[in-house]
Amino acid sequence: MVSVRYESAEGIATVTIDRPDRMNALDSAVVDGLETSWKRFADSDDRVAILHASGDRAFSVGADIKDPPGELWRGVPSIGVALDKPVIAAVHGWCIGGAYVIVQMCDLVVASETTIFKYPEAQVGFTGGLIASAVARIPHKFAMEFMLLGQDVSAERAREMGMVNRVVPPGSELDVANELAHVLVDSAPLVVETLKGFSQETLNKSPAEAGALARKLLLSVRDSKDGAEGRVAFREKRPPVFKGH
Incomplete structure (x- = not known):
């Protein structure tokens, strides 16, 4: 069964997490x-x-307690995969723990009035650390409140804290996200990409975020053709022939 669906229409990609039974x-x-x-x-x-x-x-x-992901960062936009194009999150209902880590790395957030954000890791006794990137995205005191207290945060409160851009009636979050997406589709792509890139360079990175980005780069080197060539050449006791990929 496919857990994530990808659809494309009119220059807009729609990525859907599809495990409603869980x-x-x-x-x-x-x-x-x-x-x-x-x-x-x-x-x-x-x-x-x-x-x-x-x-x-x-x-x-958030994380499935029966099968927690070993490396959540891989699925986080602009951490697991470098993106110079904008991502809009359309959120409803519960958005807990690692789910908010993913949402906070999106460029715009549209939240249904039903949305409740929660980060309970301090009360549970575990954290992956990526949540600390919230300090670079919302005011410090709000970020500390959200990270440490583990309390429910309503959609309206989240807007006050700077966590979301729009709060909309239940069931309309995807429609509103599509309206914003069409504005971006009609905008100059080079300007959109440049401004997103400048913004990402301006934001400070938490230790966990920086570590994830470093690990991604190191894994790309390890898994490259040059990496494989180096290991084979070492075993065969010959000079490696590197090609830069």
Whole structure:
């Protein structure tokens, strides 16, 4: 069963987390599906992506306790996959833990009035650390409140805190996200990409975010053809022939 769907129309990619029976909990398959979708988006002619989720109860309740993803960062836009095109999150219902880590890395967020954000890791006793990137995206005191207290944050409160751009009636979040996406599709792509790139360079990176980005680069070197050539040449006791990829 496909856990993440990718659809493309009119220059807009729609990426859907599709595990409504598990309240869209993030397991290894979802993270792999998100990573694949972001790669597809990066290589496509689509100019903007919308991330949303199936079902009525939750955007996502965070990590699946039965199959927690080993490397959540792989599925996070602009961390697992470099993206110079904008991503809009359309959120509803529960958005918990690692799900918000994904949402906070989107460029725009449209939230249904039903949305409840929550980051309970301080009360549970575990964190992957990527949530600390919130300090670069919303005011410091609001970020600390959200990260440390583990309390429910309504959509309206989230807008006050700078976590979302729009709060909309239930069921309309995807439509509103599409309206924003069409504005971006009709905008100059080089300007949109340049401004997003400048913004990403301006934002400070948390230790976990910087570590994930470094690991991604190191893995790309390890898994490259040059990496394989180096290992084979060492075993065969000959000079390696590197080609830069």
